[in-house]
Amino acid sequence: MRERDRQQKFLVESCDVRGHLVQLDDTWSDAVARTEYPEPVKSILGEAFVAATLLSSTVKFDGKITLQVRGNGPIHLLVVQVTNEGTVRGLARWEEVPAAADLSTAFGADARMIISIEAREYAEPYQGIVPLEGDNIADALQTYFNTSEQLPTRLYLAVSDNTAAGVLIQKLPVEERTYHDADGWQRASVLCETLTKQELCHDDSQTLLHRIFHEERVRLFDAEGIRFHCSCSRERTDGMLLGLGEKEVESIIEEQGKVEIICEFCDAYYDYDSVDVAALFKGVPSAVQQGSDDNNEAPDVTKH
Numbered sequence: 405m406r407e408r409d410r411q412q413k414f415l416v417e418s419c420d421v422r423g424h425l426v427q428l429d430d431t432w433s434d435a436v437a438r439t440e441y442p443e444p445v446k447s448i449l450g451e452a453f454v455a456a457t458l459l460s461s462t463v464k465f466d467g468k469i470t471l472q473v474r475g476n477g478p479i480h481l482l483v484v485q486v487t488n489e490g491t492v493r494g495l496a497r498w499e500e501v502p503a504a505a506d507l508s509t510a511f512g513a514d515a516r517m518i519i520s521i522e523a524r525e526y527a528e529p530y531q532g533i534v535p536l537e538g539d540n541i542a543d544a545l546q547t548y549f550n551t552s553e554q555l556p557t558r559l560y561l562a563v564s565d566n567t568a569a570g571v572l573i574q575k576l577p578v579e580e581r582t583y584h585d586a587d588g589w590q591r592a593s594v595l596c597e598t599l600t601k602q603e604l605c606h607d608d609s610q611t612l613l614h615r616i617f618h619e620e621r622v623r624l625f626d627a628e629g630i631r632f633h634c635s636c637s638r639e640r641t642d643g644m645l646l647g648l649g650e651k652e653v654e655s656i657i658e659e660q661g662k663v664e665i666i667c668e669f670c671d672a673y674y675d676y677d678s679v680d681v682a683a684l685f686k687g688v689p690s691a692v693q694q695g696s697d698d699n700n701e702a703p704d705v706t707k708h
């Protein structure tokens with residue numbers, strides 16, 4: 405039995421290529437446990453979970469990376485967020501079930517992919533926006549890499565009922581290359597194309613990488629765990645209500661008796677009655693109330 409919910413970094417030294425292999429098991433099941441995702445929404449979301457995890461493995465950061473797709477098609481929002489602590493969460497929202505899984509059918513013609521990084525070491529959050537191009541999430545993220553990173557990058561993704569998995573390979577920066585084999589990159593790409601979805605989802609990482617690269621010189625690093633976890637909290641919903649302002653929140657209380665917030669990522673439930681609301685806003689100057697909503701990613705929470 406292979407280890408579950410792992411990310412494995414490797415180096416194909418003889419090709420001057422680095423890579424990451426990700427296999428999400430419980431992480432993926434937990435992420436979709438609360439929502440009945442129809443096909444092909446589910447498989448596109450699974451690809452995005454793996455793609456975002458692979459993306460995070462290529463960046464050194466202390467914070468979170470968010471991959472979003474926004475469009476006007478049947479699926480209008482998809483968002484996956486990965487932290488440097490190896491946690492991931494995500495969701496998709498759709499108005500109707502797309503007739504096919506290709507990106508333009510699923511998200512409409514003018515969809516965009518937005519990559520944002522909020523990290524302690526960045527003075528400002530980074531945001532990159534690219535048109536959503538290609539047939540699938542792997543293609544779209546490759547386009548992003550090719551326009552932003554300047555390092556040739558390929559992704560191979562697979563989603564089954566219980567597992568979402570993928571491999572990313574990237575040509576090493578010039579200063580890190582040692583073999584200087586002109587065919588190395590091409591060879592590694594072709595070798596990865598021989599992978600089947602079945603192997604990607606079910607084989608353990610050592611067997612898998614050995615099978616692909618057995619004629620190459622490969623180095624494996626220690627595998628790391630990954631898990632589903634949601635960062636929502638009472639503190640964050642407090643912040644969101646403070647951002648809405650006392651007047652708005654009181655009007656909800658007046659209408660509905662209390663404010664109920666359900667996290668769309670994990671189903672956590674937060675409620676506030678009139679006493680909670682009064683305590684929350686007690687002594688908070690209105691200037692602070694306006695500025696305290698730092699939740700500028702996809703909405704964490706929804707009002708019911």
Ligand SMILES: [Zn+2]
Nearest residue numbers: 634636667670
């Ligand atoms: Zn949550």
